[in-house]
Amino acid sequence: xxxxxxxxxxxxxxxxxxxxxxxxxxxxxxxxxxxxxxxxxxxxxxxxxxxxxxxxxxxxxxxxxxxxxxxxxxxxxxxxxxxxxxxxxxxxxxxxxxxxxxxxxxxxxxxxxxxxxxxxxxxxxxxxxxxxxxxxxxxxxxxxxxxxxxxxxxxxxxxxxxxxxxxxxxxxxxxxxxxxxxxxxxxxxxxxxxxxxxxxxxxxxxxxxxxxxxxxxxxxxxxxxxxxxxxxxxxxxxxxxxxxxxxxxxxxxxxxxxxxxxxxxxxxxxxxxxxxxxxxxxxxxxxxxxxxxxxxxxxxxxxxxxxxxxxxxxxxxxxxxxxxxxxxxxxxxxxxxxxxxxxxxxxxxxxxxxxxxxxxxxxxxxxxxxxxxxxxxxxxxxxxxxxxxxxxxxxxxxxxxxxxxxxxxxxxx
Numbered sequence: 001x002x003x004x005x006x007x008x009x010x011x012x013x014x015x016x017x018x019x020x021x022x023x024x025x026x027x028x029x030x031x032x033x034x035x036x037x038x039x040x041x042x043x044x045x046x047x048x049x050x051x052x053x054x055x056x057x058x059x060x061x062x063x064x065x066x067x068x069x070x071x072x073x074x075x076x077x078x079x080x081x082x083x084x085x086x087x088x089x090x091x092x093x094x095x096x097x098x099x100x101x102x103x104x105x106x107x108x109x110x111x112x113x114x115x116x117x118x119x120x121x122x123x124x125x126x127x128x129x130x131x132x133x134x135x136x137x138x139x140x141x142x143x144x145x146x147x148x149x150x151x152x153x154x155x156x157x158x159x160x161x162x163x164x165x166x167x168x169x170x171x172x173x174x175x176x177x178x179x180x181x182x183x184x185x186x187x188x189x190x191x192x193x194x195x196x197x198x199x200x201x202x203x204x205x206x207x208x209x210x211x212x213x214x215x216x217x218x219x220x221x222x223x224x225x226x227x228x229x230x231x232x233x234x235x236x237x238x239x240x241x242x243x244x245x246x247x248x249x250x251x252x253x254x255x256x257x258x259x260x261x262x263x264x265x266x267x268x269x270x271x272x273x274x275x276x277x278x279x280x281x282x283x284x285x286x287x288x289x290x291x292x293x294x295x296x297x298x299x300x301x302x303x304x305x306x307x308x309x310x311x312x313x314x315x316x317x318x319x320x321x322x323x324x325x326x327x328x329x330x331x332x333x334x335x336x337x338x339x340x341x342x343x344x345x346x347x348x349x350x351x352x353x354x355x356x357x358x359x360x361x362x363x364x365x366x367x368x369x370x371x372x373x374x375x376x377x378x379x380x381x382x383x384x385x386x387x388x389x390x391x392x393x394x395x396x397x398x399x400x401x402x403x404x405x406x407x408x409x410x411x412x413x
Contacts, residue, residue, distance in 0.1 A: 037098060041087040044080050057088040059097055063121065065358050067100045067112050070123045072265035073288055075102060075110045078377070079267075105207055107132050107194045132194040135206075136214070138409040143183040148175060148218070151185075158208060161189065165216045167380075168228040168242040168250045173218060183220030188406055190214050214402050216242070229399045233391065236261040236288075238383040243395055247387035253380035255298045256344045258328060258364050259351075260383065263288040265361060268375040283373040284327065284365030289351035291332050291360045297342040298326050298381065306334050312363075313355025316348055322369060329363035330355050345384070 040057045044050075054064050071077065089099040102110040107130040115122045145151040148169075152162040165187055166175070173179070192207040212230055219225035228250045233239040238257035242250045266286035289295075297318055304325065305317035314331040332352025336342060353360040366376045387395050 036092040038090045038092050039087055040090070041085065043086070044082055044084045046082050048080075048082075050077060050080065050086075053086050054088075054100075057086065057100075058090075059088055059100065063097065063114065063123075066121070066123045067114070069265065069359050070112050070125050071100070071102060071110060073263070074125045074127065075104055076264070077267075078264040078285075105209060106130070106196060106205065107192075107207065130194055132192050132207075135191045135193045136405050136409060137189045137191060138406065138413070139187040139189065140413075141185055143179065143181055143185065143220075148179065148185060152187075157187070160208065161187075161211060161213055164213045168213070168216050169218050169226060171250045172226045172244075173223045178220070178222035180220055180222055183218065183223065185219075186215070186217040187213060188215035188402065188409070213242070215406060229395070229402055231387070231391075231395045231398060233394070234261070236263040238262050238381070239387070239391060241382060243387060245396075245399060247392040247395055249382045249385050249387075251380055251382050253382050254344075255379055255381040256296055257381045257383055258296050258298055258326075259287055259289055259293060259362060261288075264377070268377060281373075284329075284363050285376050287362045287364060289360060289362045291350070291352045293351040293362070294347045295328050295331065295349045295351055295362060297344060297346045297348050299344045301326075301342060303336050303338055303340045303342060303348075306336055306338050306340075309355065311356045313357060314349070314352065315355075318342060318348070324369050325367040327363075327365035327367070329365070330357045330361060 042053050042056050044053060050068060051064070054067075059067065068077075085103040087099075087101040087103075088097055089101070090097050096116060097114055099114065100112040102112075104110055109128040111126040111128065113124050113126060115124075139152075139155060139157065141151060141155060143151050145154055148166055149159075149162050152165065153159060165185075169175075190212040192210045193204050194207070195202050196205045197203070212232075214230045215227070217225065217227045226244075228242040228244060231239065231241060231243050238260055244250060264285050265288050266282060268282060268285050270281055299318075299320045301318040301320040303316060304319045305315065308314050312329040314334050315327065315329040316331065316334055316336065317325055317327050319325045328349060330352055331349040332354060333350040334348070335350075336346075336348045342348060351360060351362045364376055366374055366379065368374050
């Protein structure tokens with residue numbers, strides 16, 4: 001952990017913000033924090049979460065939850081990796097925390113600002129991004145390796161994006177039985193490019209975490225031709241995914257998301273409970289959802305619980321046809337009773353803040369047929385098997401835009 005007293009030293013400021021802001025950004029930041037401050041910086045370590053970092057950064061327990069809640073609403077905290085950086089800025093005189101900072105990637109910085117008023121504490125989020133641009137890249141090839149995954153990796157594509165392409169196609173193609181050497185494939189990537197300094201030289205870099213597969217196609221004698229297009233319905237939308245031209249979702253999943261927009265604020269696994277402070281097993285995931293947001297049944301089934309308790313608040317449990325069960329906690333309203341038959345996509349209630357909860361959200365849990373809890377993030381879900389209406393029309397608009405990009409790149413080859 002690095003501790004720095006922030007006063008008038010330009011050297012101190014430059015060292016702390018190295019690789020995170022240019023001179024103008026640093027000066028703006030200095031003007032906003034006029035008092036002498038102390039900065040503590042630390043990183044995520046192996047098998048750790050954000051609570052561990054906040055402890056080392058000496059963030060007051062009474063405000064940790066509010067900072068995490070504000071940050072989780074704007075940034076993805078479910079897959080923090082060792083080495084990811086955080087910082088806390090304190091007033092040197094009062095020792096009160098003024099800002100909590102998350103350096104999400106080389107161009108993105110999330111700043112949680114804390115202000116102290118007579119009537120309480122205000123917590124607000126600010127986003128800073130370095131200049132960047134969008135670049136499109138077309139990849140075309142012929143299957144010569146033992147699999148499409150191996151072929152794409154041989155071409156330098158990361159395993160992450162190779163798997164995206166394969167998952168899109170495997171809902172229509174049996175690669176094990178029908179793929180043949182000589183089959184053709186295409187991928188259109190959308191990449192974020194920024195300028196970084198390497199040994200004093202400006203070098204273009206890409207952000208893999210923000211790369212999108214806009215288009216994927218595969219054709220062969222046994223497979224015929226199949227195309228998939230990325231549909232973007234807005235940040236966190238459960239409709240985001242890949243679809244065929246007629247709106248068919250290209251996934252083999254039968255599960256529907258429980259919300260229209262998905263943003264995980266707390267993942268599955270062991271964590272320090274945000275209210276009790278005890279380290280416990282979190283048997284589900286928490287999704288951001290303001291009070292009154294519609295909650296959907298993820299699959300057909302029968303309601304086995306629709307009740308209230310002081311921990312879960314208003315909650316519903318549904319047993320599905322394969323004897324698995326889904327759980328929906330902290331609701332503000334329950335629309336179904338025990339014994340009711342529900343269908344996938346049916347509105348079963350509204351999200352809320354009931355029970356042992358620090359703010360409005362949906363806790364979603366899932367039990368296997370043997371009664372064991374499992375991580376819902378490992379389940380492949382979709383919002384709908386097929387887009388219709390306005391969403392289908394918007395898909396067609398996006399497909400045309402993707403085709404224009406494809407034609408420009410294909411012509412230039």
